[in-house]
Structures are given as structure tokens and as C-alpha cells.
Amino acid sequence: MSRYRFVLYRPFQLLPVLVGISIITFVLVRSIPGDPARVLLGPRSTEEALRRVREQFGLDEPLWLQYFYFVKNLFKGELGKSILYKVDVLKLIATRIEPTLVLVIGSVLLALLIATPMAAIAARRRGSWPDHVIRIISTAGLGFPAFWLAIMLILLFSVQLGWFPVTGYGRTFVDKIHHMTLPCLTAGLALAAVLTRNLRASILAELQSDQATAARARGLSENTVFWRHVMPNSLVPTVNLLAVNIGWLISGSVVIETVFAIPGMGQLLVRGIFTRDYMVVQGVAMVFACATVLVNFLADILTVSIDPRIKL
């Protein structure tokens, strides 16, 4: 099992990455112009009131000291207190994490569900009309902006057909799936477009690999060759592409959550940025960053388990 040894030392390699992320998010959010105290108090604020708010949230301390408190809090498992909401950021995130998770996982599942058969059909019937149609759709799919696609899906499936609710998250399990179908489809379609093209290309390459030729020579049927030898190997680059796209999906959730009024972390982040709620922005950014790092780590494990030749 030596090829899994990286699982042990990789977390330590990731530690500097996380430190870097903490510094970058801390500095970036403070370097955008604007003053959280002024946003909180509105344009009618007096200097005295501003001073009190800055003092209350430690915004009057020197930057290095604020960073020190941020890191100290991180070690205690806290993310500080929101300026706008006046509660712990961790608590805010805890109430907002589920919808975002559902959105991301749902989108990935839908994307795979759409992309895998499309890519398989396109690759196995290379040059046929289904191949052309699939390639045109997936190329066009790359160009649709999420907010436009979202409104179109709402108009068709919610307003015209009445199949799905326009917005919201829902409360029961079934209710949640019902509410999240369109948002997941919005993100999933865009992702499927990327995946289909990529997966088609790698299937084509694998179909002509020595391994596939050898399998055919052993007298295996073309279906067996495809599912047992071609598909697993084609998935390796797809898994990695998926991992890379998780970051894209998470940032895309910001738009999709806003359009579909999903009470997730993306919306929390947007409002945090607009109101210069430093603690919320750095907290959410940290969680997103950690999630991206974690997903890439998992993707590495998955890659190694799919393809025994790969060593990390």
C-alpha cells in the first residue's frame, strides 16, 4: 500500500497553504476600500458612534494584532464575531453550510449523470450526428452565463410548467430536493459541458490504447472492453478536472444562491463583502479554501485508487 503513503504526509504539506490562505484573505478583505463601522451605522453616523463601533469589534487595533487575534481564534476553533450580525461567524456558517453543500454535491452528481452517457455516446460514435450534436451543445453550454440560464430554467420549469418552485430551499428532505433541482441543474449543466468535452477526448484516447487493443485481442466484447478498461482509465483526468472545478463551483454558488434565494454560504459571503463584514468574509473564505484543498486531496486518493500506475 505504499502508493497511499502520501495520505499521511500530504496534510502537513497543506499546512503552509492554509496559512497562506489565512494571510491572503485577511489582507485582501481589508485592502478593499470602505469601512465596516460606517456601513453598519449608515451615512448619519457621528465620529463618536464610529469610534465606539470600531472599538467594540477591535477594528481600531493595529493590523498585525488583528491578524494575531484571528489566528488565535482559529486555533480555538472560532472565526470571530460578525460585525453586521453580532453573532459568531462559525454559528452563521453552521446555519448556512448545508444548502451550499447540497448545491455543490447535487451539481456534481447531475453533471456526471449528464456528462458520462453523453461523452460515451459521442466517443463511441465518433463523427456520427449524435457526436456532432453533443459537441455543439457542450461547446454552447460553456458560453451560457449562470444567471441567464437560471432565469430561463425558472421561466420554463417554474412559471410555465409549474414543476418546481421559483426560489428557496425548503424544509423537509423531499421539499429540499424539489427546491434544489433547478439550482443544481443550472450549475450542473455548465459543469457537464466542461466534463463532456474532456471525458469524450480521454475516452477516444483510451479506445485506441494498447490496453484496449490487448483486451480486444483476448476476445472480449467491445462493451466489456469499454466499461472495464476504457471507462475507468478515462475517468482519471475527469476526476482531476472535477476537483479543479470545485473551486469554480463554489464561486459559482455565489451567483446561483443569489438568483435562487438559497440561504447558503455564497449569499453570506456576498453580503459580507458589500457590508465589509471582515470576520464573515475571512471566515467564509477560509471554509471555502479548506473545502477546495480537501476536495483536491480526496481527488488524489481517488485517482490513485482508480489507476494503480499513478504514484503521488
Add this chain to the structure above:
Amino acid sequence: MLKGKYTRYLAAAAVAALMTGTSVAEAAGVLTIGRREDGTTFDPIATAQNIDFWVFSNVYDVLVRVDKSGTKLEPGLAESWTVSEDGTEYTFKMRPAKFSDGSDITSEDAKYSLTRIRDDAGSLWSDSYQIIESMETPDPQTLVVKLSGPSAPFMASLAMPGASILSKAGMEEMGAEAYAERPIGSGAFSVEDWLRGDRVILAKNPHFWEADRVSLDGVEWISIPDDNTRILKVQAGEIDAAIFVPFARIEDLKQDPNLKVLLDQSTREDHLLINHESGALAQKEVRQALDMAIDKQSIVDAVTFGIGEVAYSYIPKGSLYHYADNLQRPYDPEKAKQMLADAGASDLTLDYLVRAGDQVDEQIAVLLQQQLGQAGITVNLSKMDPSQTWDMLVAGEYDISVMYWTKDVIDPDQKTTFVLGHDSNQNYMTRYNNPEVEALVAAARVEMDEAKRETMYVDLQKMAKEDVNWIDLYYSPYRNVTQSNIEGFFQNPLGRFFLEDTVKN
């Protein structure tokens, strides 16, 4: 063949199962309202956001309320009150009423709530209540408030949602943070649940002293940030009402027979800030020329689709002491040009600070740039992030910029002080400086005779117009839409929703 059939049944069953899921939330008598964003807290002293205030008014009661017209005070938890001869001692007689947990609301709770907004470290409003010197509670129904001096706007400040009456016992037992999450209320509805980022769920408060007046079983304030989807949600019949309807959508929503578009009078005024310390803008004549070079009606037509109204006084139409006959300088670019030449400012160049991403603001900027150009004024637009424009306005790094103001209190003193009274905010970032006006603002604050006070505010409106402290652009109403079966959905000019009078048929 058989296989295909089964899959079809299965799919149909799955869709049917999913569809039944939605109808769960729709309880009879619960009003669902879509708004742009979720609230931030239920602690009345810890927020200055309208989005919070508008919900507070239905969760908490105050000693005195603002009536539907937005110009008069009426009894709330205080049944009646008397004021001492010198105007420094107020005695309130409180009516018998209960909190949402069934406990009595006493003068001790009122004293606690007012002390808290004045003294608490987390209070954003403490400046407005420093005038309160001391309070006494001779009995559970009587509150005596002593002021450090006479103050005409004091009564109005008690109607502010920040001064909502909280349960002292509840606050002490729960602590401020828990109270801010699930408060003990004194108003028509109480907070049943708050799904952060999604919705606030209110239930009728059976202990409310005016419970007979309330017809709704509950209210849900649902956060739907995107304007398009919020409106679609009403059109699809999934919610009963939506607030913040964009100007551009009003006309087509009016065509929908299932919907009612409501345009309630607000106190919102959009105006053009002028930096009085920037070059030629220090001259009154130059500012007057700017006023004449702007065609306000064309802004009303283009930006508000004719829904707004040309503004002509800093005290908005429909507000207490609004002066309806205030001077309106005619749109006359030629005369403006002449006035600029006379003032030696023919080649005036102005830096116009625009809030990037704000559609209305960007639209006005383009219009104004073109209009001022006709009077020979070069306007350079600089688009900045909204939070940044604020800092620049405060620092005086601008010549002109559009801002707006909505009032929190019925009394004109707050706005007047901020805009004309030389407060620490540089007269709302304009650096306007007229000692005569300043003195009158201070005098009006302590004038207890209503008729005399009104005259003073009329004079202030005239003087501000003469000096062109800023340029009044337009007034605009609240823009809400409801299903046609909703009656009595109304917002008074200060923004309070009268949900206690709303009926869902």
C-alpha cells in the same frame, strides 16, 4: 416495451411526489413577503438597517407610534402623557399590556429599554438619547422621564424602532445575544423561528394588547435577493407580496389582473450632493446655476418611469413641516451658462462620484453629465464601489454625487441637523456652512410652540434652497406588489408595515 412503460410510471410518480412537497409551507392566514435581504438581528439598539426596523415594528411596540400618515404621533404602550411647563419632564401613563410570553409590560421595562439604548456599549443610537437625564417609575404604570433640557424632537425619538420596549426580566435571563435571536416581543407578532439567510417566521401574538385588530395568523419575511426572481415568485403565486419592486417593472405588473401594485408615500429623497469647499462651488451663484442646468423632470421620467416626483425641498413631501411652496428654479441651461460666466466659472469641470453597479445611480450620472454639458460644464464620471464612495464623500474627495435619504423619525430635527446644522458629518458631507442657518436649526430644536416651530422649518427650507445646500432631485414612493386577495398591505412614509391591519382573503 414493458420496461419503458414502467420507467414512465416511475417518473410520473417521482414528479408527483416532488410536487406534493411544496404545498406544506402554505398555511392559511400566513402572509408571505419577499424582500431583498434577511434581517441582521432582533436587538433594536444594535442595527441601523431599514430591513430590521421594518420587522421590529411588528414584533415590538413602542411608547408612542407614528400614525398612518407619517406626520402624527399616536399612543402606543403609553396611553397618555403630560409634559411639564418647562418642557423637561415627561410623565407617561402606560396601558395594561403583556409581552409575548404573557408577562406584564411595566414602566420598569420601558425605563430599562430607554436606558439600554442610551447607555449600552452596543447601542448604535446612544447619541439620540443622551438628552434623557434620569427616569423614575413611581408605579408599574407610570414612567417619568427627565430631560437635561427642553427638546422638541424627544417625543418623536420614542417612536423610533430602536426604542422598542423589551422585557427587562427576559433580557436579564436570556442575555442580549439569545434575546436578539428569539426575542420576547411586545408587538402584534412574535418570532417563532428565524432561519438565517432564508426567512423570519412570525406568529400572531395572542397577548398583544390590540390582538383583536390582527387578522393574520402569521407572517413570513422571505429573503429573495434577486429582483427578477422575487417578482417571478409573486407572479407564480408562490408568495403573497414582494417589496422593492424595480421602477422598470411597475408598468407590466400593473397589467397583471392577479396582482396589486402599491405605491405608498415614502420619505425618500434623492439629491445631488455638492462639495461647497471645492473651487467655484463655494459660490452660491455657481450652485444656483447648477440647479438651473438640471432638468429634474427628465430624471423622473427616465429613471423612475414617471413614478417619482420632482423634489424641491429637503423635507420631503408628505413629511411633517414640508413646505409645498418652496422655490423651484426653472430648467434653463442658457441662463445657467450666463450665471456661470458672470461668476467667472465658464469653464467649470466637475468630478462626479458614481456608485458603480447601482443601475439608477449610473443612469442619473449619464443624464446629468449630458445636461450639465449643455450649460458648458464638463463632468468627469468616476465610478467607485459604494462603500468606497462613502469614504470619499466623507473625505471631501468629490465635487458632486447623488445620494438619498429616508427618514427614521417623524420629527424633521434629525435630518435638519445632519444636513444643515453643522454636525460632525460636515453637513452630510457637503461642507455647507451658513452660521445663520445653523443657529436657526438649534433654535427650532428647543422651540416647543408648534406653530412657531413650523415657521422656523419653512424658513430653513427656503434658506437651504437659496444657498443650494444640495440639489433636490426627486421623491419616490415605496414600491410593493401583492396578490389581489391581500387587503390592507400598507407602508407608512417612515416604512412601518401595518400588518396588524392586513387581511389575506
